Every structure is written in C-alpha cells, then in structure tokens.
Amino acid sequence: MAEIVILGAGLGGLSMAFAMRKAARTEDHVTLVSDDTHFHFVPSNPWVAVRWRKRDDVSVELQPVLDKKHIGFDATGAKRVHPERNEIELADGRTLAYDYLIVATGPKLAFDEVEGLGPQGNTVSICQIDHAEQAASKWDAFVADPGPIVVGAVQGASCFGPAYEYAMIMDADLRRRKIRDRVPMTFVTPEPYIGHLGLGGVGDSKGMLESTMREHDIKWICNAKTTRVDAGHVFVTEHDDLGQERRKHELPFRFSMMLPAFKGVDAVAGIDKLTNPRGFVIIDEYQRNPTYHNVFAIGVCVAIAPQEATPIPTGVPKTGFMIESMVSATAENIRAALDKKEPETRATWNAICLADFGDRGVAFVALPQIPPRNLNWSSEGKWVHLAKIGFEKYFLHRMRTGSTEPAYERLLLDLLGAKKLKS
Incomplete structure (x- = not known):
C-alpha cells in the first residue's frame, strides 16, 4: 500500500486527484490537501469581477465529490513540505x-514586488475568487462614478490572457451601461x-489583439515596467x-x-534542490523532481524557463x-513506480486558450x-464567447462528478475537428 x-x-x-485514484492500485490511499473547502473555476473570475457570475456559480464543494471517489481530503492547508523525511507539516501542526x-x-x-500593487x-x-468578489x-x-481605467500586467507576469479578457469584459459591461464614452482605458x-502572451505569439495573435484593442478604443504601452502604484x-x-528606457508615464x-x-508558495519555496530561486518546483521530463524522485509537480507551480529573452521580463x-x-503523465508515471517500473510518459505541453x-x-x-510548433492557430468571433460559456459548464460538471475525461482535449477536438488535428 502507498x-x-x-x-x-x-x-x-x-x-x-481523480486521475491518480483511477491509476493507483485498489489498496493505495490518495489524499488531497488544500487550504480551501471548495474548488473554484479560476477562468471565470473576470466574469465574477463584473458580476456576470457569482461565487456559487463557479465553485464546487470538495468533500462530497471526493468522498464519492474514495479520495481522502484535508482542508487544513500545508505549512511546509519536508522532502528529506517524506512528510508535509500542516498548518495546524500535524504532519x-x-x-x-x-x-x-x-x-x-x-504583489509585494511592486509598491502599491x-x-x-x-x-x-x-x-482568486476572493479577489474577484x-x-x-x-x-x-x-x-456609479466612472473615470480612467488602467489594466494589464506587471513585469515578470506569465499569465496574460486574463488581463486581455478583463479589459474587454470591462469594455463590454461599460458599453451595455452606455457609459463607455466616459472611461479612457490603457492596457499596460x-x-x-x-x-506576445509569454509565448512569442500564437498564430496572428498580435494582429488580432491589436485590431481588437483599436476597435474598442483601448490604448496600450508595451515593454512596460510598473514601478509603483499610488x-x-x-x-x-x-x-x-x-x-533601454524610452519614457516614463504617470x-x-x-x-x-x-x-x-x-x-512558488511558502510550503515549498527555498527548499534546496526541490525549487528554483523563485520557488517553483524543479522537474524532469517525467514531472518528477530530479533529487527527490517521489515528488512530482504539475501546473503553475512548475519551473519553466522563458522561451525567449524579452526587454522586460515575462514568464x-x-x-x-x-x-x-x-x-x-504524472498519474501514469506514479503507477509505473508503484509497479517497480521506470517512468516513460512525457507531458505534451500543448496550449489552448479561449x-x-x-x-x-x-x-x-x-x-x-x-516554438517551433506543429500547429500554430488562432481565430476569433462570437463563437469563442459561446464556447467559453459552454466549456465553463462542462468543466464544472466534470469537477462535480469526478470525471477523468480530458476536458481540454475534448475542447480542442471541437475547435479544430479531429480530421484537421490528425493531419
């Protein structure tokens, strides 16, 4: 038993948690540790921030779902990981x-890296959902008392899509209220x-987004370092x-x-050979830490070097x-380890964004x-708005039912068509 x-x-x-429970042996215990009792669908936060959604619309209570899937759950939160002794120190002092x-x-x-941010x-x-509320x-x-808006991202940011989304969602909400003419907007x-999106662009993302921002009267400043916010x-x-410095803006x-x-979060930041100087978890091609082979990492906490140098740092x-x-890949590689085999599955690291x-x-x-890519594609239209609404509903249903069907793979096939993808 593991x-x-x-x-x-x-x-x-x-x-x-769902994928690991499916991949693990019957006798193995799978436990999910969080500092929250609910899952929140983060891609919906821009809608929450203009009241197009409420917290309950985009949240799932974890305990009932995990109980049904026979997955343990602890909402205490982690204070510190101790990989040298295979323990997690929880926030209440337990291990x-x-x-x-x-x-x-x-x-x-x-936020602390820019004064006033x-x-x-x-x-x-x-x-986060609390922030969006x-x-x-x-x-x-x-x-009720509109004026100028400044929206965007600061130096070192790595997730730019939500900034573009929120700028345009605010624009749409203001137009519905018929007060957009009272709101100058600047994207920084x-x-x-x-x-660029931290990816060197995708398809004609530069042309499409520039055109969209011109159409919606949004000015922009690129290669921008935010020094402080009063x-x-x-x-x-x-x-x-x-x-080189070009000009300063107030x-x-x-x-x-x-x-x-x-x-990286405090629970892992600063652990020698586990995380890099920014606190992100170091992994090999199998999602496994090279020093602590029983520690894997997925998602935003993973260390990935920028794909190109930019004048102002981007992630x-x-x-x-x-x-x-x-x-x-992680579920398959841990199952291989449980079966006394070497890992051999690598994540594809493909990207899809609505x-x-x-x-x-x-x-x-x-x-x-x-880059370089086998497929480099972008498109625009009203169908994207409808697709995101549909995907939100599908993904939340997936989380509420514990489905292990790959949600984004299904979306990709719907977007491109299986025939085009295979070609």
Whole structure:
C-alpha cells in the first residue's frame, strides 16, 4: 500500500486527484490537501469581477465529490513540505506522511514586488475568487462614478490572457451601461508587443489583439515596467526593444487591475534542490523532481524557463490543456513506480486558450506551447464567447462528478475537428 498525497485543489490538483485514484492500485490511499473547502473555476473570475457570475456559480464543494471517489481530503492547508523525511507539516501542526507527493499548489501572488500593487494596495485582482468578489464591489462603485481605467500586467507576469479578457469584459459591461464614452482605458504590459502572451505569439495573435484593442478604443504601452502604484496613479517606465528606457508615464485611474508576477508558495519555496530561486518546483521530463524522485509537480507551480529573452521580463503561462497533459503523465508515471517500473510518459505541453471578450473572443492553439510548433492557430468571433460559456459548464460538471475525461482535449477536438488535428 502507498500513501499518495496531492497538495493543492485547483484545476490541476483536483484533476490530479481523480486521475491518480483511477491509476493507483485498489489498496493505495490518495489524499488531497488544500487550504480551501471548495474548488473554484479560476477562468471565470473576470466574469465574477463584473458580476456576470457569482461565487456559487463557479465553485464546487470538495468533500462530497471526493468522498464519492474514495479520495481522502484535508482542508487544513500545508505549512511546509519536508522532502528529506517524506512528510508535509500542516498548518495546524500535524504532519502527513507520504510515499509519493504531487505538488499542484498554483502560485503565490507576488504583489509585494511592486509598491502599491494588489488588493491590499491600490489595484484589484482577478487571480482568486476572493479577489474577484472584492473587485466586483469596487466595480459597483466605479460604474456609479466612472473615470480612467488602467489594466494589464506587471513585469515578470506569465499569465496574460486574463488581463486581455478583463479589459474587454470591462469594455463590454461599460458599453451595455452606455457609459463607455466616459472611461479612457490603457492596457499596460511587459510583453514586447500586444499578443506576445509569454509565448512569442500564437498564430496572428498580435494582429488580432491589436485590431481588437483599436476597435474598442483601448490604448496600450508595451515593454512596460510598473514601478509603483499610488492611490489613483500607476507609474510606468516604457522601454525600447533593447531594454533601454524610452519614457516614463504617470497614468491616472479610478479603477485598475494589474496582474502580478508569480512565485512558488511558502510550503515549498527555498527548499534546496526541490525549487528554483523563485520557488517553483524543479522537474524532469517525467514531472518528477530530479533529487527527490517521489515528488512530482504539475501546473503553475512548475519551473519553466522563458522561451525567449524579452526587454522586460515575462514568464511562460501554464494553460489548462498543458496542465491536463501533466496530470495524465504524472498519474501514469506514479503507477509505473508503484509497479517497480521506470517512468516513460512525457507531458505534451500543448496550449489552448479561449479569451472571452464579453460578446465575442479569440481562441489560440499552440502545439506544442513552446516554438517551433506543429500547429500554430488562432481565430476569433462570437463563437469563442459561446464556447467559453459552454466549456465553463462542462468543466464544472466534470469537477462535480469526478470525471477523468480530458476536458481540454475534448475542447480542442471541437475547435479544430479531429480530421484537421490528425493531419
């Protein structure tokens, strides 16, 4: 019998729990550890932040679902992982022993790296459901007394899609209220160009997103380093393609959302040979830590080097499709270890993204995520908005029922058609 512990109950962690229970032997114990009693569908947070969704619409209570799948659950949260003795120190002082550990915590949000950034400072966030609800409250006050908006991401950020989504969703909500003409909007990003996305672009993402932002009267500043945020002003230094300072901007705002950079969570950050200097878990091609072979990692907490140097630092996003491939590979490799075999399954690390713009949207597919690619495709239209709504419903149903069917693979096939994908 083996004790298999999964740390984190987000998109990757909950999917991992279902997949691992299916892959493990009958006698093995699978336990999910989280600091929350609910799963929250993070891609819906931009909708929550303008009250197009409520918390209950995008949340799943974990205990009943996990009980049905015979998966243990502990919502105490982890204080520290001790890989040298195969234990997790929980937040209440108890310890949990494991034979295999899968780290799926997601990131720590590095608001502290920019003065005045984040919900405890002068900007809102859509990174967590609590943050999105706080943003919705501030949105209520804003639409009653509108003014300039500054939206985007700061240096070191790696997940740019939600920033574009939220900018366009705010735009759509303001137009519905017929007050868009009272709201100048500026998009600030460390990307070298609009649509870079931390991936060197996908298909014609640059052209499509630039065109969309022009159509919706959104100005932008690229190669931007956000130096601080005061109450009502974002201070930005714009750089050229060589990284040299071009000009400084002092952008007034009445409402601002800037995505932060990510770091590894405190439970694993700073552990020698387990994590890198940013606290992300180091893995080999089998999702396994090279030093601690019984520790695996999936999702945003995984260390991935930027695919290219940019004038202002940008990270590599870990998309849902990519995370699902990590989940499948990890489950197969741990089962191989349980059977006294060497791991041999590698994650595909492909990317698929649906960016909703309120009444239309843009879809991106990159196979693999890091160039050069076998498939480099993008498209736009009202169908993307409808597809994201449908996918939200399908994914939440999957989490509520414990399905192990790959959700993003199904979506990809629907988007491209099996024949085109195979070709």
